[in-house]
Amino acid sequence: MPQPPSAASRDEPVIRVRGDACPGALRLHAADDGFLARVRIPGGLLDGAAALVLADAADRLGDGHLDLTSRGNAQLRGLGESCGGELAELLGRAGLLPAPSHERIRNVVASPMAGLDRAGRVDVSAWVVELDRLLCAEPDAAGLSGRFLFALDDGRGDVAGLDGDVTLLAGGEGALLWTAGAVEGVRVAGVDAPRAALVAAGYFLDAARAAGTRAWRVGELPPEHALSVRVLRDRLAGAGISGRVERVSVPAVGEGPEPGLVWGRGESAALSVVAPLGRLSSGQWRLLAGLSGRMRLTPWRGVVVPGMTERTARRALGELAGAGLVVSPDDPWRAVTACTGRPGCGKALADVRADASGLVTRAPGPLPVHWSGCERRCGHPRGTAWVDLVATPDGYEISAPGRPTALAAQSDLAAALTAARSTTPSPSQ
CATH class of the missing domain: 3.30.413.10 (Sulfite Reductase Hemoprotein, domain 1)
Incomplete structure (x- = not known):
């Protein structure tokens, strides 16, 4: 299993010869599916008007989706090379x-x-x-x-x-x-x-x-x-x-907040939802933005909607579930994450999102699972108690706490993943 970044040794300091290339809203990153913009949203706090601007930008300039990051930020993908100025103007007007x-x-x-x-x-x-x-x-x-x-x-x-x-x-x-x-x-x-x-x-x-x-x-x-x-x-x-x-x-x-209704003080309530694979269509995004006019993006690729009552929250739960969002703790999508994979990332060796979607109900188990298109393992969970799938030219390498790494061909993947997710981690893992 990969070790968390915090476990890295300080004995060999990293020597940086250049500034970091982390993408932003103004510094776009070239990907195989177009350019990518990462919009920082401190604390995940977002008002409805700004959220709607992001949805409009996704439709007008990108691929119609918004990705949630492990730092509670939002990403736009599939952007054109010449859209940077228009995107900056939109985000500036929205206060982002x-x-x-x-x-x-x-x-x-x-x-x-x-x-x-x-x-x-x-x-x-x-x-x-x-x-x-x-x-x-x-x-x-x-x-x-x-x-x-x-x-x-x-x-x-x-x-x-x-x-x-x-x-x-x-x-x-x-x-x-x-x-x-x-x-x-x-x-x-x-x-x-x-x-x-x-x-x-x-x-x-x-x-x-x-x-x-x-x-x-x-x-x-x-x-x-x-x-x-x-x-x-x-x-x-x-x-x-x-x-x-x-x-x-x-x-x-x-762990992030459990999906579902959250009781507040007095008659107030909030809703917690998770986006499957951290990806929302602009329609799903607009639905969430319109519930109370406020959103909180979480580091667990979810969204919390504050400012509701029990009645409005319960009514919204069914609508959100019908829109394909995770609204209950036992939803199998809650425990599955993945990097971008093909076709968006040129380094990926597999379409991990499609593979994850095909097995989300066929390979159950108590351990969460993360799908990676290459050995970089982008976006993997924090800690060590998860099942790690890494695409190779010959299938997926699967590892879990307390189990040796094994290679599984596509035809054997469901059984191998089910067995790995059923592993019981030791208390130290």
């Missing part, structure tokens, strides 16, 4: 490009159920909005890579384990702030949390410049330039933010 020079660095994941359920936790969506404002207003922040990630967790531990470079975990007195790989963090007041996250990112940029390696992420810094929690605390103090050092206990990788 508040700072064009910073558009690729607005990578913020947040607990999607924050403030919506009855858990009584901090609503970190306010932190998301403030952190995004601070990032866009700080010229130096434009030096962050398109891969640098902020994780804002409301205390339930769902996004704190998603390999953030800078993490805020709400709870106790304010929030605990730490950087990737740290065993200690700094406890800061809630009112200071977004600004503290920006200070931590600035510390990383200074360390990366001093290292001379052009590191894209905190984990790529060489050991002699690793971030120090004491220095971070002093930098925070210099910015007028008081804090104390505390031990960090990083939560295990959390």
Whole structure:
């Protein structure tokens, strides 16, 4: 099984000789099915009007679909080579490009159920909005890579384990702030949390410049330039933010909200749905955008719709199910993910989406499964307890926790995948 990025060794620092090539809304990526645009949506927070603009862009300029990413962002595919200016104008009018020079660095994941359920936790969506404002207003922040990630967790531990470079975990007195790989963090007041996250990112940029390696992420810094929690605390103090050092206990990788109706406070409710293979038609997208005028995209390729009542939510569930979205926890599509595969990706060796669709009900099992068109395993789940299928010229390599990797031909794939998904991981996996 592949190891999560956070498990990589720091003994051999990554030497970067160029900036990252991560796509954005203005820097389009050339794929085999046309150009790709990735629109950053901090915290996944999206209002209905902006969501409808994205649907219009998908229809007018792309292939009529929107893809959800593992960071709660949205992608448009099948774009024409000359549509960049028109796309930028559409996104700008919708408020989705508040700072064009910073558009690729607005990578913020947040607990999607924050403030919506009855858990009584901090609503970190306010932190998301403030952190995004601070990032866009700080010229130096434009030096962050398109891969640098902020994780804002409301205390339930769902996004704190998603390999953030800078993490805020709400709870106790304010929030605990730490950087990737740290065993200690700094406890800061809630009112200071977004600004503290920006200070931590600035510390990383200074360390990366001093290292001379052009590191894209905190984990790529060489050991002699690793971030120090004491220095971070002093930098925070210099910015007028008081804090104390505390031990960090990083939560295990959390799961996204279960599909279905979510009870809120009083008579309020929300809906949670998952998009099969993280892909939505513009029609499905418009349906979700029109329910309450607000959406939250999740890092688990789902959508949460806030601002509903029990009556409106229950009525919408049937409509969403009829539109092909996952609305119940036992839907087999909930546990299946895949990369783009053929024909969209030139490196892929198989049409993994079609293969996954053909076996979603024929190869059941408790373990989730991820289909990869090549050994890069793009978009694979976090953690290790999943079944890993990697396309080869001769079939699929299948591996699962506690099982040796095996090669299965297309004709044997259903049986092999069913057996692998039935594996019981050991407690350490």
